[in-house]
Amino acid sequence: xxxxxxxxxxxxxxxxxxxxxxxxxxxxxxxxxxxxxxxxxxxxxxxxxxxxxxxxxxxxxxxxxxxxxxxxxxxxxxxxxxxxxxxxxxxxxxxxxxxxxxxxxxxxxxxxxxxxxxxxxxxxxxxxxxxxxxxxxxxxxxxxxxxxxxxxxxxxxxxxxxxxxxxxxxxxxxxxxxxxxxxxxxxxxxxxxxxxxxxxxxxxxxxxxxxxxxxxxxxxxxxxxxxxxxxxxxxxxxxxxxxxxxxxxxxxxxxxxxxxxxxxxxxxxxxxxxxxxxxxxxxxxxxxxxxxxxxxxxxxxxxxxxxxxxxxxxxxxxxxxxxxxxxxxxxxxxxxxxxxxxxxxxxxxxxxxxxxxxxxxxxx
Numbered sequence: 269x270x271x272x273x274x275x276x277x278x279x280x281x282x283x284x285x286x287x288x289x290x291x292x293x294x295x296x297x298x299x300x301x302x303x304x305x306x307x308x309x310x311x312x313x314x315x316x317x318x319x320x321x322x323x324x325x326x327x328x329x330x331x332x333x334x335x336x337x338x339x340x341x342x343x344x345x346x347x348x349x350x351x352x353x354x355x356x357x358x359x360x361x362x363x364x365x366x367x368x369x370x371x372x373x374x375x376x377x378x379x380x381x382x383x384x385x386x387x388x389x390x391x392x393x394x395x396x397x398x399x400x401x402x403x404x405x406x407x408x409x410x411x412x413x414x415x416x417x418x419x420x421x422x423x424x425x426x427x428x429x430x431x432x433x434x435x436x437x438x439x440x441x442x443x444x445x446x447x448x449x450x451x452x453x454x455x456x457x458x459x460x461x462x463x464x465x466x467x468x469x470x471x472x473x474x475x476x477x478x479x480x481x482x483x484x485x486x487x488x489x490x491x492x493x494x495x496x497x498x499x500x501x502x503x504x505x506x507x508x509x510x511x512x513x514x515x516x517x518x519x520x521x522x523x524x525x526x527x528x529x530x531x532x533x534x535x536x537x538x539x540x541x542x543x544x545x546x547x548x549x550x551x552x553x554x555x556x557x558x559x560x561x562x563x564x565x566x567x568x569x570x571x572x573x574x575x576x577x578x579x580x581x582x583x584x585x586x587x588x589x590x591x592x593x594x595x596x597x598x599x600x601x602x603x604x605x606x607x608x609x610x611x612x613x614x615x616x617x618x619x620x621x622x623x624x625x626x627x628x629x630x631x632x
Contacts, residue, residue, distance in 0.1 A: 273304045273349060277340065277364050278357035281309040281326075286454065287428075287544045288378055291404075292357050294431020298620050300324035306347065308340050308364070340364040353627065362394040372630050376428075377403040379541020379563060382411040391415055399630050402623075404428045404542040405563025411541075426623055427566065429547055432616035436551040436607050439523050446479045447593050450525035450554070452518060452545055455488030458535035460559055460579035462490075462497065467585045469501035476586075477593045482529070483521055485510040522549065527592045527599055528556040531579035532564075540564060546574075550610040555602035557588055567614060573606040 276296055280288040292307075299305050300323040307326045310333075329339045344354075345366055354373045356362050358381050362373065375398040382391065392415070395401060400422045403409035409425050416423075453459050461484065471477040484494065484507060491509070498507045513521065528549035532540040540562035547567055549556050555574040558564035570576040575588045592599055 273306065273347070273352045274299055274355060275344060275348065275352060276305065276307045276355045276357070277344075277361040278307065279310040279361060280357050281307065281311070281313065283314060284311065287542075288357065290431060290544065291428040294616075295355075295428075295620075295623070296324060297321070298430050298616075298623075302624065303353075308343065310336060337364040341366045344369070351631075353631065356398075359391050359394040359398075362397055365397070372399040373397055374399060374626070374630070375401050377401055377408050377412050377541075378428075379404065379408040379411060380537060380539050382408070382415050383537040383539065385415075388415045388417070392417055392419065395419065395421055400424065400626065402426050402626065405566040407561075407563035407565065408541045411539075424626070425566075426626070427547070427614050427619050428542055428544060429614050429616050429619040430623060432544075432547065432614075432619075433551070434615050434617040436553070436610055437519070437522070439552075441553060442524065443596075444524070444526055446481055447527060447596060447599075448525045449480055449482040449527050449529050449593075450485070450521055450549070451482070451529050452485040452513070452521065453488075453530055455484070455486050455491045455494065456538075457490055458532050458538050458540075459490075460531035460533055461494055461529075463579040463582070463585060464529055464531060464557075464589070465494070465497055465501055465503060465507075467582060467589055468506070469503055470582075471586055471589060472503070472506075477590055480506055480593050482507045483510055483525070484508070485513045485518070485521055487512045522552040522554065525549075525552070525554055526596065526603075528554045528574075530559075531557050531577050531585065531588075532559040532562055533579050534561045542566070547610060547614050550603075550606040550614075553600075553603040553607040555592075555599055555606050557592060567609065568606070572602065573609055574602055 278292050280292050282289050282293050296305055296307050300321050305324050312328045312330050313326050329336050352371050356375045403425050498504050542563040546556040546564050556568050557575045558568045560576050560578050565576050568574040577584050577588045579585050
């Protein structure tokens, strides 16, 4: 193992849940196979969440929010060496690094942190200290580019699939008589679930689609509204709300699903910068329906490995749902393409190797 120490400064880390939290934890664990890694989260991490890996240390500060950056700076000054590399989960975390430290800094970009025009000056100030900016998708790269004021900062794209397996899931795929749809996400407005429900309700009444089952797994602020809406739209027989699911239950849902449905869209200052769950679905040979204004289009290609649609265009969404539900052989073909894309371009080994190569280049 190299003696180079890596300090990860992050506001997103388990036990808090979410895609970014999984990405940061996965990255920390993979890096600790090669380097001594210290993680500085923005919240308390219980002992049960901490790694037994001696090369991975998680240092937390049980302090009010306004004091955390101050104590992180003191701690960084104490442990940093000349060859220490700093990794920040976003531009915001750069402000927890002492200003007089000249070490190399990698900053990750996820998407929606670049949507607030009021923060352009602050973003540019933070990134003026960065050695490289790594975006999770081409979509996110363009968002960041729009606020970087012509900066010459090196800027690349690496998909955030570091923690995912090298090989896809191995299991015997059953051919469902009734197509099984799946949505697995934090249930909020921008996921396109409401629009999908409305489209399916119309198509059901018009008898333009076959029977279907739709599992919606996850929790969030819109869950109760969606449950009420499923009754109002006469979809209570078709829609099954699974609530929050653990990894075992999640894998069971993927194994029996035919189509992944999450046509998210930009809502206020919130977007899908990448959408790791579309890649998770691909591991199981499941094609996805995703929204056009998101980083998912780096992975999901319209009518090739899934469907890309504007969920706010009801007619367009209905056409996609008819195609996905009524023509299962076409959906299976898209699922095969999606799975091969995961194997050849997006598996965890490939993504992490790109990250390792980036570290080596900036440390030269």
